[in-house]
Amino acid sequence: MYHKEKSIQIKNSASALYNNLGVLRIAPRRLTYFTVVHANVVNMVSASWDGLNYSHRQLQSKEPNVATSTSLIMQAAFCALPSRDLLVVTSQKGIQIYESDGSIMVYWHALDTPETPTAQAVFARGISAVRENYICVGISSGAILVFDVPSKGSNITLSEVLEEHKESITDMAAECSGSQECIADLVSADDGGNLCVWKSGEEFQLLNNIPGFDMSCSSVKLWKGTVVAGYGTGQIRLYEAVTGILHAEVKAHARWIYSLDIAPFSGLLLSAAEDSLVRVWHLSMTPETNSVEVTALKTQYKTFLTVDSFPQVLLT
């Protein structure tokens, strides 16, 4: 079960964006990095596990070759690959990849931004590390960029562009259970609530396309072959990734869900929404019947949600 730890004050407030809390645990150094986006800045805190040391840093979205207007950051997330950890920051102008402590930018990918703004906004959103060496990032057009990441250095290359979604990507997630048996490696979600399930490789393979119901899916997770999706209606749905079978539907929140998180070994699911509540659920798989059970756990934390801060909850 979760228990509340010492609160960490971030330098400024969190912007109203989906999945706005990035977390990276670095066991060898007994540190955890956190990131929270504030407009065009990423606030980073490095917190020691003994709760005694905190160090803050800010990353500005200063894209190279963009002299004037700063663009707003859509998301900052850590990508933990077997060989290295990286921090990916997406904005209206492009995708920046940094070393995990934010010290050096190792890669920059510019989006095709039109000269004069179009009605359809342009931005990158939805970040996930996949398997050994891929980082996938979603785009407002619905495309997904697949980057091939070497174990060292900045020779990151764009390996593929997946064009399946017709609406803006909202979130993406890789299989997090650690199991090598799962066929599906990645799930992507969009503003229409459509979910695409992928197998990674030199060429990514689309395993399934689970249609939405005209409501944005703002946060998604993939656990033991099960897609866990949070929607703007406050619903959470669990689908079997490869077949698209609906396992469960939860009327979870009274407002738009902004973030989901799963603790892979215990099957604890956290959901946070604009109704100012964070709820804890327990997921359990029954392999024989291939079903997933969801139970609501009694404890639910009322967060310190103020209008300008979306989930700032510590997980153990």
Add this chain to the structure above:
Amino acid sequence: MSSRTLPLLFINLGGEMLYILDQRLRAQNIPADKAKKVMNDIITTMFNKKFLEELFKPQELYSKKALRTVFDRLAHASIMRLNQASMDKLYDLMTMAFKYQVLLCPRPKDILLVSFNHMDAIKDFVKDTPSILSQVDETYRQLIEMYTPLSSGEFQLIRQTLLIFFQDMHIRVSIFLKDKVQNSNGRFVLPTSGPVPHGTQVPGLIRMFSCTGEEVTRLQFNNGGNYTAAIREGSFEIFGDRVTKLGTNMYSVSRPVETHMSGTSKNSAQHAKVSAAPNPLAKEELNLLAKLMGGLEVQKPGNADSGFRVNLFATDEEEEEALISRPDELSYGVINIQATKDQQVNAELAKIMGEFTESGDQSPSASSKGDDLLAMMDGL
């Protein structure tokens, strides 16, 4: 972020401005014809065809400074004048009210209903003036055309863009404090009771299904709030019941509107200076502003006696005091456009500024004659 945010921002802020000014004019028993002229002039300017054409183009939101400058000009589109402190206060109230509405909207799409509430009220202000009425109707059509086809996700992007624009503004408004929708630290209260948004169901149920799609289990849980089922959806047409009260006029003669400046400086540590750009206005914004000014009808007060000054405070002394004591971080930094002449200023803008200066110079003398100064604050 969303390139379709500016029209909604402008119309809703404009609507709030009109509510406040209307309340002041009525509360002080300003002659009906003068009050009406002020309202009509401002509304005519707001809905000027060229201005709206520019506004509805896909574009990023203006900076806070640029937007404030636009509203400064708009407020002075009539024979009414406002001193800096009163304009600051007016703008504080306008922005906090709209921030509240955006935040409390049950669904992102409801921002459109809030906008229609403002539009409905504006239409009512000018119902006796057909020429302005047709401009307003045309704007309804543009709003409907642009916004009704948008998806829930696109509305949420608009909402997020607005919330980021209003981020870190925590000015306390007494009407909100009294109604307990705002805390003493300036944050708004998110209720965990009341009807759920249209399209959402009351939380509390888990349904689990078999592989064939049959429901096998139902589990209920305590939703931790006091929610009720959604009520009917508001109308997205030109006419209709909007259902939501957000965006309707919350002021009346008996409901005073004050802003608390003292105490807000304690929260100044939280104010992030996100737009600390070296240039007060980026070149693009200057050009945009020029196009807008080009669209704004310049008011030349023909009769010096008809101009008057509106004060959002109880006395002139209070107004002066407010100006001096306003915390720096809350200063809007309204651009003195003449100060940026060293930049590449658009020629049209320079010409227009010349026109404004002319009429602007007349106001101090005009206000001392003719009409009395309006003492603003309601006496409650």
